[in-house]
Amino acid sequence: MLRKLLIIFISIVTLPTLGYAVYVWQYNRDTPPPAHAELEAALNASIHWTETNSEHLLSTNNPMLWRMLQQSARLTGDARLQALFDRYTQRYLGRDPDYLWRPLFRDGVWIPVTPASLEGLPYYNRHFIFSLTCDADLWALPDIQAQNQAGFCDGHRFRSACVTHQLMGLRLQQRKQCPQDPDLAATVSRLQARLVGQLTWDPRPVDVYLQRVLMLTESGAGGQVKPAWLRRLLRAQLPDGAWANTPMLLPLPGARDLVWTRNGIGPGRAVGNFHTTAQGIYVLSLLLYGQGDEGRL
Known part of the structure; x- marks a missing residue:
């Protein structure tokens, strides 16, 4: 009886693990482009x-x-x-000439922004707006600075798009040449590596x-x-x-x-x-x- 229970337990643990391993292999194997x-x-x-x-x-x-x-x-x-x-x-x-997102579409456009103008926006949109404006007052906000840290998404593991949203913001900063973060390129590289891992293990x-x-x-x-x-x-x-x-x-x-x-x-x-x-x-x-x-x- 104990042996049967042990076999059942091992099967319950092993079969899903094996199935997942095959699934991951199938969608990461070498294939022509x-x-x-x-x-x-x-x-x-x-x-x-x-x-x-x-x-x-x-x-x-x-x-x-x-x-x-x-x-x-x-x-x-x-x-x-x-x-x-x-x-x-x-x-x-x-x-609206002061539309917050205008700089996203047009180069050389400036709009007035304040921390108050970001109230009610999702965390990643707040980061995007800073990244479009390089505004010093927005950079002083702790939640925006936090999103420039490579480990930001470690505390948001159930937000499946956290890393991609964070990288979108950093890429906007690179294009707008925001001067605030000297480690920007290194952080982008680290997030790219995380995306490779996510694509590998979550097909x-x-x-x-x-x-x-x-x-x-x-x-x-x-x-x-x-x-x-x-x-x-x-x-x-x-x-x-x-x-x-x-x-x-x-x-x-x-x-x-x-x-x-x-x-x-x-x-x-x-x-x-x-x-x-x-x-x-x-x-x-x-x-x-x-x-x-x-x-x-």
């Missing part, structure tokens, strides 16, 4: 999705996503992306997986992106050209499927998502037309 034509086809399909859903996308004012489309339009020269971004500009950027093709590939590529570390990760990214693209925040793992009867989530596996539906698709368009644009340090904002 995707062909140029595959990347082009994926990019064209994703841009077509933005055309088809343009009215819905324009109801979403997420500045970082629109900056990704702006940069993608600049890299690719695609008239469809440029037309969509022009519509966004007319709707959101032409109204779930959810939104943050794509975001990790994007930030490695955008920050000049595209050489550390494994071809298997790119193939994983392409396989997660939906037939309509978009990417879902919760990709399907297994179809189920009825209105829901079994999908990947940020917390594991659960019921849901794989539906195209602007947040994920904008990142997919940007990373494909970088892969096809230039990687890292993509010039001025």
Whole structure:
């Protein structure tokens, strides 16, 4: 009896561990990189999705996503992306000359900022605004300085996008040449190494997986992106050209499927998502037309 219980216990512990090890190996093994034509086809399909859903996308004012489309339009020269971004500009950027996010899209633009103007913003958006302005008063805020430390995300392990958000802020500081942090380049390098580890040990093709590939590529570390990760990214693209925040793992009867989530596996539906698709368009644009340090904002 004790032997049977021991065998059952070992099986319960060993089988999931073995399954996870095989899963990790499968999506990190050596594989040829995707062909140029595959990347082009994926990019064209994703841009077509933005055309088809343009009215819905324009109801979403997420500045970082629109900056990704702006940069993608600049890299690719695609008239469809440029037309969509022009519509966004007319709707959101032409109204308020003191709009906090204006420097994200236009070089040489200055806006007045104060610590009070950041009240109510998520922690990473506060960091972004400092990174766009290099404002000394904002740099004095402890939470902003903390986000310039390589170990910041150690205290936020359940925020799956913590490292990518932090790296976005640091990259903005590099482009704006903020003078406050002399260790900026070293911190960027350390965060790149953390993203490589996260992509290696967490192969779930959810939104943050794509975001990790994007930030490695955008920050000049595209050489550390494994071809298997790119193939994983392409396989997660939906037939309509978009990417879902919760990709399907297994179809189920009825209105829901079994999908990947940020917390594991659960019921849901794989539906195209602007947040994920904008990142997919940007990373494909970088892969096809230039990687890292993509010039001025």
